[in-house]
Amino acid sequence: xxxxxxxxxxxxxxxxxxxxxxxxxxxxxxxxxxxxxxxxxxxxxxxxxxxxxxxxxxxxxxxxxxxxxxxxxxxxxxxxxxxxxxxxxxxxxxxxxxxxxxxxxxxxxxxxxxxxxxxxxxxxxxxxxxxxxxxxxxxxxxxxxxxxxxxxxxxxxxxxxxxxxxxxxxxxxxxxxxxxxxxxxxxxxxxxxxxxxxxxxxxxxxxxxxxxxxxxxxxxxxxxxxxxxxxxxxxxxxxxxxxxxxxxxxxxxxxxxxxxxxxxxxxxxxxxxxxxxxxxxxxxxxxxxxxxxxxxxxxxxxxxxxxxxxxxxxxxxxxxxxxxxxxxxxxxxxxxxxxxxxxxxxxxx
Amino acid sequence: xxxxxxxxxxxxxxxxxxxxxxxxxxxxxxxxxxxxxxxxxxxxxxxxxxxxxxxxxxxxxxxxxxxxxxxxxxxxxxxxxxxxxxxxxxxxxxxxxxxxxxxxxxxxxxxxxxxxxxxxxxxxxxxxxxxxxxxxxxxxxxxxxxxxxxxxxxxxxxxxxxxxxxxxxxxxxxxxxxxxxxxxxxxxxxxxxxxxxxxxxxxxxxxxxxxxxxxxxxxxxxxxxxxxxxxxxxxxxxxxxxxxxxxxxxxxxxxxxxxxxxxxxxxxxxxxxxxxxxxxxxxxxxxxxxxxxxxxxxxxxxxxx
Numbered sequence: 001x002x003x004x005x006x007x008x009x010x011x012x013x014x015x016x017x018x019x020x021x022x023x024x025x026x027x028x029x030x031x032x033x034x035x036x037x038x039x040x041x042x043x044x045x046x047x048x049x050x051x052x053x054x055x056x057x058x059x060x061x062x063x064x065x066x067x068x069x070x071x072x073x074x075x076x077x078x079x080x081x082x083x084x085x086x087x088x089x090x091x092x093x094x095x096x097x098x099x100x101x102x103x104x105x106x107x108x109x110x111x112x113x114x115x116x117x118x119x120x121x122x123x124x125x126x127x128x129x130x131x132x133x134x135x136x137x138x139x140x141x142x143x144x145x146x147x148x149x150x151x152x153x154x155x156x157x158x159x160x161x162x163x164x165x166x167x168x169x170x171x172x173x174x175x176x177x178x179x180x181x182x183x184x185x186x187x188x189x190x191x192x193x194x195x196x197x198x199x200x201x202x203x204x205x206x207x208x209x210x211x212x213x214x215x216x217x218x219x220x221x222x223x224x225x226x227x228x229x230x231x232x233x234x235x236x237x238x239x240x241x242x243x244x245x246x247x248x249x250x251x252x253x254x255x256x257x258x259x260x261x262x263x264x265x266x267x268x269x270x271x272x273x274x275x276x277x278x279x280x281x282x283x284x285x286x287x288x289x290x291x292x293x294x295x296x297x298x299x300x301x302x303x304x305x306x307x308x309x310x311x312x313x314x315x316x317x318x319x320x321x322x323x324x325x326x327x328x329x330x331x332x333x334x335x336x337x338x339x340x341x342x343x344x345x346x347x348x349x
Numbered sequence: 350x351x352x353x354x355x356x357x358x359x360x361x362x363x364x365x366x367x368x369x370x371x372x373x374x375x376x377x378x379x380x381x382x383x384x385x386x387x388x389x390x391x392x393x394x395x396x397x398x399x400x401x402x403x404x405x406x407x408x409x410x411x412x413x414x415x416x417x418x419x420x421x422x423x424x425x426x427x428x429x430x431x432x433x434x435x436x437x438x439x440x441x442x443x444x445x446x447x448x449x450x451x452x453x454x455x456x457x458x459x460x461x462x463x464x465x466x467x468x469x470x471x472x473x474x475x476x477x478x479x480x481x482x483x484x485x486x487x488x489x490x491x492x493x494x495x496x497x498x499x500x501x502x503x504x505x506x507x508x509x510x511x512x513x514x515x516x517x518x519x520x521x522x523x524x525x526x527x528x529x530x531x532x533x534x535x536x537x538x539x540x541x542x543x544x545x546x547x548x549x550x551x552x553x554x555x556x557x558x559x560x561x562x563x564x565x566x567x568x569x570x571x572x573x574x575x576x577x578x579x580x581x582x583x584x585x586x587x588x589x590x591x592x593x594x595x596x597x598x599x600x601x602x603x604x605x606x607x608x609x610x611x612x613x614x615x616x617x618x619x620x621x622x623x624x625x626x627x628x629x630x631x632x633x634x635x636x637x638x639x640x641x642x643x644x645x646x647x648x649x650x651x652x653x654x
Contacts, residue, residue, distance in 0.1 A: 190492040192476075192485050195469075199477045202466035209426060209460075211452035211481035211539060220487075 023315070024269065028179075031276075035171050042171055046239045048272075048279045049178040050232050055259040055271035056185055057228025061221040062257075063265035064189060066201030067115055067123050071131025072229045073252035075111075077138055079104050079233025080243035084151035085144060093157035093164075097234060104230025108223040115222035116215045119204075128253065135248040150244025153237050164238045174235055181228060185268050188224070197221055198266075255282075258296075262303050264312025273311040377440030379404040379543050379573035380425070385434030387417075387424055394420040396597045397434070402543075402590075404439070407565070408575045409584040409605070412594035413617065418577040419461055421594065422547050425575075426458045427451045438543060453482055457541030459532045461548045461577070465520045471531060472516040475503040478538035506534055510564065526557040533564060544568070546576045550583045562587050581609070581618065593617065 035045040054076050062068035082100025083093075091099060111130065118126055138145045145151065156164035164170050188194045199207045200217050208214055237243045246252075255278055263274025278296070286292040307314045380402040387395040395417045402408045412418050423429040425436060427448040435444045443451055466474050479499045480486045494500060507513050510530045512523075520528055529549060536544055549565070550558045565587045568574055578584045584591065585605060592602040595617050601608055608614055 184490075187490045187492070190494070191489045192480050192491075192493045192496070193487055193489045195473060195477055195493050196480070196486060198469060198473075199466045202468045203464050205428070206460070206464040206466065206535070207477065207481075208448045209428075209452060209458055210478050210535065211449050212477075212486065213447070213449045216487065220489075 027269075027272075032175060035175060036168065038168070042167065043239070044279060044283050046171055046174050047283070048275050049174050050235045050239060051256065051259060051279060052272040052275035053178055053181050053235070054229045054232035055256050055263070055275050056181060056268060057225040057232075058256055059260045059263075059265060059268070059271045060185055060188070060197075060228070061115070061225035063260060063267070063270070064194060064201060065197040065217065065221045066204075067119065067218065067221065068257065069127040069131075069225060070124050070250075070253045070257065071127035071129070071134070072225070072256045073248050073250075074131030074134035075104065075107065075226050075229035076233035076236060076252070077134055077243065077245075077248035078107055079230035080237040080247060081138060081145060081151070081233075082230070083234055083237045084153050084243050087153060087155055088151060093155045097157060100234050101230065104227055104233070105223075108226035108230070111226050112219040112222045115218040128250075131248070131253050132250065135245055135250070138248050139245040145245075148245065150242050150246075152242050154241070156238060170239055174239065177231065177235060181231070182268065182272075189268060193217070193220070258300060260310075262300060262310055264310030264314075267310075267312040270310050270312035277311070376404055377437070378402055379406065379439060380575065381437040381440075382425070383435045383437075385421075385424060385436065386432045387420055387429060388432045393597045395424065395431075398594070398597075398599045400592050400599060400602050402573060402575055404573055405571055406573055406575075406590055407588040408573070409588035409591045410575065410577050410594060411579070411581055411584060411591060412600075414579070415596070416594040417597040418579075418594055419547060420597075422458060422545050422577060425545060426456060452539065452541075455540075455542030456545070457536035457539055457543070458545040459536045459547055459549060461551055463520075463528050463532045465528065465531060465535065467520045470517050470519055471507060471512060471523070472500075472503055474520070474531065474535060475506055475516075475538055476500070478535040479503060479506075482539050502538070506538055510534055526553060526560060529553060529557070529561060530564065533561075537568075541572070543573045543575070546574065548577050548579060550578070550580070558583055585609070 031045055031048070034041045035049070036042065054072055058069055058072045079100050082103045083096045086096035086099040087093065111127075114126055114130070115123065138150075139147060141147075158164060162169050164173060189197075196207065196212055196217050199212070200214050204214055207217075233243075233247075236247065259274035259278050260271045261274070262277055263272065264270025277299075281292055281296045281299075285295065289295055303310060307317075309316065378401045380400075382398055382400050385395055385398045386393060398417075398421065410418055410421065420429065424431050427443070427446055427450070431444065435442060437443065438451070438454060438456060441454065443454065443456075446454070466477060469477070476493055476496075476499060479502055480493070480496075483499070485491075485496060485499075504513070504516065507516055510533075512527060512530065512534070515523060515527065520531070523531065529551075533546065533549060536546075546565070550561045553561060562583065565574060565576065574588075576584060576588060588605055590603065591605050591608040593600040593608060593611075593614050600613055600617065601611050603611075
């Protein structure tokens, strides 16, 4: 063993611990720069963050808990329509936000019971049905929703001179809400509850034999996921000044699931990266390639085949390779260190 | 045939921790099964089984393939509802309780086919098992790693079974023997009063079987242990009382020695012509019965669903 390798290994261990947060911070800075740049890209990144919130919620229940929802866009629509319809009925913007959030919480409390009752593909199909019912309502209940035209939202909430009719203030608000959700979810997946969600996905029968009433895990996980979709919807309506049935279409449910799978299921960062890729495809690549959906499909298939862990999995693998290369320089003794196991590598990002 | 607990297997005075305060007449049996039946369509997997496991006992349940052993465990742990009959634990009727409720009352079980959290590390597996009955399990904002006493206990449990340096590995990286040990550890982690072990030695090599036997011997004396086995050789050393199941019915229950001499049992076990398993001959077929246990596992596993 060469002299000083202990010290170097210590440095390596420290880099291991800081690599994830540092990479995350760098990504955040990049997103914030684009978001606040005041260019066309600002609105693109607004959408990135809004969809990321809904996708992270989807991943919390799907990637960690194993219950994948195909109705997430319906609840995004519920939050957005909640604001718009309340404003149409004469409520002020803050009251409208409160009403919309209340409606979302109520809907989440009810759908939670679906999660308690059904699993696997049945859950996928049931949530798909719920999402489609909401889309159908938004499309056909014209007296309430304005039908195909949707509802424009004209009055924005404000505090003093900080007003959501100002583009930059919407961006700041979106960023702050996104960060709060991100931090909360990161805490949750590391908590005993988050661990039990993962245990439920891994082996629910065993978890029950250990004393967990998994109905509670299912219910709370579903409430969190649904509430985040509604929250994203409330932001959506202020970012777009309009909510119409197209936001609740089945393709939107599909895009949210794509974000999670492409970005990496079971990682909080994954859906954010997935959202960046998918929104850029929708809004940027589509300018240059008219068949962008075909291209995106190809990218998706390649991702599923070559990196089952999504972009997040790819980054972890890259980190492990780097780790091994660095460790290799420390000589044979160091290479045997158990720290190279996928388990410890997986914790980093 | 129904038998009362034999006098020589009477529980030690400090047995049955977690016994509800309601226990009226002294020491109720840890498990009391009365007239238990479970039917799948026209087939009785269990028919009118009545047995009683004294607190602190080392109790074995044996029987050939298809005897209904795993069905009995699934009914005891609450995963299957009995068609008729009752189950009482420490004097309390638990027939209608769900598996988590039974776990909360101190019933732990292992599975014949290893059922671990395969996506999680050994440490995470143990943390889940330790936290199952704690109030912290619904805590959403505090990291599970920050629960020091739980983490210390996870480390101690792993170390006590030689898994101390395996804490950060996932089940896929463990040997088969280590997986079986972890399977038992998960059930032990919640500090149960009654532990059901479903073929703990299934698929193990003769050397690993000895490890599992030692593991059972080392369990705390106050713990009531019920072990299912297919192969009497594994049980002879570790249990003091045996029940024999055959085609869903209880053939006999009694002290190990006495049951081994029972002609009806010898008939069931030796009738097939397998010279290894019965009373005295003992040797020989550890390897082949290992393979048999494996087949048994596959067959009953398919039936469980």
